[in-house]
Amino acid sequence: MRVWRGDAKGGAFKEFRVPTEEGMVVLDVIHKIQATQAADLAVRWNCKAGKCGSCSAEVNGRPRLMCMARMNLFPAGEPITVAPMKTFPLIRDLVTDVSFNYEVAKTIPAFKPGRAEPDGTFRMMQEDIDRGQEFHKCIECFLCQNVCHVIRDHPENKPMFGGPRFFVRLAALEMHPMDTDARAEYLRLKAGLGFCNITKCCTEVCPEHIKITDNAIIPLKERVVTEHYDPVVWLFRKLSGRR
Amino acid sequence: MALDKHEAHEFDVVVIGAGGAGLRAAIEASAQGAKTALICKSLLGKAHTVMAEGGIAAALGNIYPEDNWKVHFRDTMRGGKLLNNWRMAQLHAQEAPDRVRELEAWGALFDRTADGRILQRDFGGHRYARLAHVGDRTGLEMIRTLQQHAVHKGIDVFMECTITGLLKDGGRVCGAFGYWRESGRFVAFKTKAVVLATGGIGKAWKFSSNSWEYTGDGVTLALDAGAHLIDMECYQFHPTGMVWPPSVRGILVTEGVRGDGGTLKNALGERFMFKYIPDFFRAETADTEEEADRWYTDKKNNRRTPDLLPRDEVARAINAEVKAGRGSPHGGVFLDIASRRDAEYIKRRLPSMYHQFKELADVDITKEPMEVGPTAHYMNGGVRVDADTATTAVPGLFAAGEVAGGLHGANRLGGNSLSDLLVFGRRAGLHAAQYAKNFKGTLTVDAGQVEALARECLEPFERRGGENPYAIHQDLQECMQSLVGIIRTEGELKKALEELTSLRERCRRIKINGNRNFNPAWHLALDLRSLLTVSEAVTRAALERKESRGGHTRDDYPKADPELGKVNVVVRKAGDELTVIREPRPEMPQELKTLLAGDK
Numbered sequence: 002m003r004v005w006r007g008d009a010k011g012g013a014f015k016e017f018r019v020p021t022e023e024g025m026v027v028l029d030v031i032h033k034i035q036a037t038q039a040a041d042l043a044v045r046w047n048c049k050a051g052k053c054g055s056c057s058a059e060v061n062g063r064p065r066l067m068c069m070a071r072m073n074l075f076p077a078g079e080p081i082t083v084a085p086m087k088t089f090p091l092i093r094d095l096v097t098d099v100s101f102n103y104e105v106a107k108t109i110p111a112f113k114p115g116r117a118e119p120d121g122t123f124r125m126m127q128e129d130i131d132r133g134q135e136f137h138k139c140i141e142c143f144l145c146q147n148v149c150h151v152i153r154d155h156p157e158n159k160p161m162f163g164g165p166r167f168f169v170r171l172a173a174l175e176m177h178p179m180d181t182d183a184r185a186e187y188l189r190l191k192a193g194l195g196f197c198n199i200t201k202c203c204t205e206v207c208p209e210h211i212k213i214t215d216n217a218i219i220p221l222k223e224r225v226v227t228e229h230y231d232p233v234v235w236l237f238r239k240l241s242g243r244r
Numbered sequence: 245m246a247l248d249k250h251e252a253h254e255f256d257v258v259v260i261g262a263g264g265a266g267l268r269a270a271i272e273a274s275a276q277g278a279k280t281a282l283i284c285k286s287l288l289g290k291a292h293t294v295m296a297e298g299g300i301a302a303a304l305g306n307i308y309p310e311d312n313w314k315v316h317f318r319d320t321m322r323g324g325k326l327l328n329n330w331r332m333a334q335l336h337a338q339e340a341p342d343r344v345r346e347l348e349a350w351g352a353l354f355d356r357t358a359d360g361r362i363l364q365r366d367f368g369g370h371r372y373a374r375l376a377h378v379g380d381r382t383g384l385e386m387i388r389t390l391q392q393h394a395v396h397k398g399i400d401v402f403m404e405c406t407i408t409g410l411l412k413d414g415g416r417v418c419g420a421f422g423y424w425r426e427s428g429r430f431v432a433f434k435t436k437a438v439v440l441a442t443g444g445i446g447k448a449w450k451f452s453s454n455s456w457e458y459t460g461d462g463v464t465l466a467l468d469a470g471a472h473l474i475d476m477e478c479y480q481f482h483p484t485g486m487v488w489p490p491s492v493r494g495i496l497v498t499e500g501v502r503g504d505g506g507t508l509k510n511a512l513g514e515r516f517m518f519k520y521i522p523d524f525f526r527a528e529t530a531d532t533e534e535e536a537d538r539w540y541t542d543k544k545n546n547r548r549t550p551d552l553l554p555r556d557e558v559a560r561a562i563n564a565e566v567k568a569g570r571g572s573p574h575g576g577v578f579l580d581i582a583s584r585r586d587a588e589y590i591k592r593r594l595p596s597m598y599h600q601f602k603e604l605a606d607v608d609i610t611k612e613p614m615e616v617g618p619t620a621h622y623m624n625g626g627v628r629v630d631a632d633t634a635t636t637a638v639p640g641l642f643a644a645g646e647v648a649g650g651l652h653g654a655n656r657l658g659g660n661s662l663s664d665l666l667v668f669g670r671r672a673g674l675h676a677a678q679y680a681k682n683f684k685g686t687l688t689v690d691a692g693q694v695e696a697l698a699r700e701c702l703e704p705f706e707r708r709g710g711e712n713p714y715a716i717h718q719d720l721q722e723c724m725q726s727l728v729g730i731i732r733t734e735g736e737l738k739k740a741l742e743e744l745t746s747l748r749e750r751c752r753r754i755k756i757n758g759n760r761n762f763n764p765a766w767h768l769a770l771d772l773r774s775l776l777t778v779s780e781a782v783t784r785a786a787l788e789r790k791e792s793r794g795g796h797t798r799d800d801y802p803k804a805d806p807e808l809g810k811v812n813v814v815v816r817k818a819g820d821e822l823t824v825i826r827e828p829r830p831e832m833p834q835e836l837k838t839l840l841a842g843d844k
Contacts, residue, residue: 008761024489024605036714040765041758045287047455050495050600052384053290069603092426093762103288103403111396112351122345124360130353134378137353137385141289177351 028067043094054142136173145203163192165203172217263291264665265645266441267390272673296383297498299375301659302340324653331631343666417640428760436680449620450725460778475625477785483558485619487576506581517550520561576617634672644672654794709753
């Protein structure tokens with residue numbers, strides 16, 4: 002296995018040979034390397050069950066969770082390359098600085114519920130929350146952010162772009178049956194939704210199989226179009242002097 | 245403050261741990277006007293709460309209007325073999341519904357009933373369908389809801405920061421000291437109150453459902469600061485973890501599989517749980533397969549399936565079947581939902597389980613049974629706290645969630661953990677903030693304490709020895725798995741104490757190479773101190789309780805002893821030694837005793 006070793010100043014792939022046993026995943030191999038060959042090999046992980054989204058990396062060039070990447074996916078005898086996510090600044094070895102995502106999260110207009118029933122609870126039908134529940138499956142592995150070429154190839158876009166993870170979050174809020182806020186202007190001006198040209202790279206790498214482009218981004222784009230670019234609405238805004 | 249050498253911060257309330265309890269505590273402390281810090285070892289939102297699957301137990305009465313806090317209280321106490329702190333069990337049952345509705349008001353999307361209310365699911369030991377849930381990923385919904393709510397509350401979050409010691413001014417807590425995992429640089433917090441919400445200790449065992457963070461830091465911080473532990477011997481082994489392939493052994497299989505109709509079978513195809521119904525639960529448990537199957541749809545006229553006995557009973561039964569040679573090919577038993585529910589239902593109700601078995605074990609759970617066996621899961625005991633205020637024995641130190649003991653007694657019911665986090669997380673945050681507000685004295689951080697903690701952290705770099713922390717951790721897990729597992733004996737427990745002593749010796753010879761920048765070997769070397777402390781606490785408490793009760797089973801004392809049912813085993817630290825004594829449980833008021841009387 003070829004694993005990236007290094008920090009912001011530079012580094013290189015280093016080769017390790019590890020005996021494997023049945024059922025092993027890439028993260029198991031990384032742990033074996035730590036225990037026997039490179040004690041200080043830096044890697045982030047928590048649950049090792051595909052639920053926390055900590056162990057994201059690029060395995061043979063494909064962004065994925067190391068804990069869900071079975072070794073038998075790869076041809077026996079050929080080297081496997083494990084590299085850190087490219088879009089985020091490298092801290093050390095396989096660990097990157099993902100604080101960008103936490104900064105975006107802070108700017109998202111919060112859930113703003115409407116009036117509850119007289120007994121203080123909400124009534125929501127299952128079919129009205131199915132889509133929201135799909136979005137809530139997100140484990141924040143940030144693989145979609147990593148693969149999104151708006152920021153992967155152009156870090157300068159980061160200050161004006163939320164990225165797929167946060168379009169999913171915004172779609173969840175916008176489609177929540179009890180939410181009363183409107184985030185179209187935020188999406189247009191702050192989250193940079195227009196940068197996305199729906200290449201679906203994010204959907205392809207999502208370990209939770211959320212249809213990010215089809216179910217989140219495109220409906221949000223339609224919403225922005227309806228609320229901002231619709232000629233009738235535009236004219237009404239001009240005449241009434243409202244923005 | 246005498247901290248010029250290190251990065252320093254000052255707060256009213258510092259919450260250590262950012263799972264369900266820590267987040268809820270921080271939200272409450274901040275809402276009370278306290279300047280609040282939230283510190284976590286991982287990134288925000290990655291805490292072990294994220295792995296909780298089945299649901300949040302709360303007597304909402306949405307499915308069964310006859311459900312109420314009194315029934316929930318009774319189920320919790322009986323599930324805990326009456327060792328529970330009755331006041332915690334009462335508060336928990338009373339307040340859980342409000343905490344669940346509050347999550348919904350903060351944006352959580354629970355599965356719905358046909359009339360649009362929160363759907364509730366059956367779980368072990370709960371008389372009625374009681375668990376608010378989202379498929380089998382309830383913990384994710386809960387932590388994300390809390391996290392997103394907290395983000396807008398002005399709480400200062402310190403991610404990937406490990407606390408190695410609490411600071412004290414006389415008898416009071418006055419701060420916390422730790423390091424940034426990324427840079428290895430030290431950081432000190434001066435604060436009026438500390439809330440421990442650090443979770444459990446599951447990484448002491450080889451087969452465990454827990455994430456790497458579960459190294460017992462909070463328990464150790466509390467002991468070092470002078471707090472007491474209770475019920476440490478009653479550690480919970482969840483009956484159903486994955487057993488194959490080897491690399492995923494221990495990963496949790498939710499009780500929701502059984503709640504939604506799955507049954508346990510041995511290699512002969514027998515539904516063996518019918519053979520293991522204890523007298524304590526006989527009156528409320530079905531004794532034929534027909535009645536058990538009818539119970540899923542008609543709870544009024546049928547008794548609960550024994551597949552949903554409390555976890556301690558099921559774990560012991562599986563253990564016994566495997567020992568008797570009736571296990572599955574990889575040393576577990578079969579959990580079958582494929583033959584009982586259609587594929588569409590299984591995928592909708594248990595999407596993570598479907599995904600997990602498909603991707604990690606090449607098993608399609610809609611077509612074949614799963615192989616499952618017990619896995620280290622949850623610390624039923626923990627730091628002793630006051631039920632109403634979450635205060636420990638140390639002024640200024642609070643604890644909530646898994647790190648705190650008392651609510652669950654000798655065995656926790658599934659679903660009672662997420663509600664515990666919310667109910668007592670809120671209470672800890674509230675009372676910590678009030679304590680901070682009412683504290684009028686001055687606190688001084690002692691530079692000597694800070695420097696001693698810093699020196700201790702750096703020792704592994706300076707040694708000449710050659711021990712590898714990963715090897716020590718592995719040996720510790722082997723020791724706890726084989727000697728302090730589900731079934732215990734005095735001889736094995738004493739042998740475990742000897743091994744722990746020698747592991748401690750080896751720990752003093754750990755040598756760390758490289759630098760302090762995100763160095764996992766160094767992190768593990770420091771975590772090992774906590775792991776060894778909690779392992780010793782569990783072992784010593786297990787020696788002291790000479791009976792079998794809940795999560796604690798002694799092969800040499802296989803029966804429950806009514807006299808020992810009246811006491812908690814309490815662990816304290818005196819100098820460098822752990823001391824163990826029995827102390828009487830608080831007496832329950834008559835009106836609550838009445839709730840426990842009778843079998844139905």
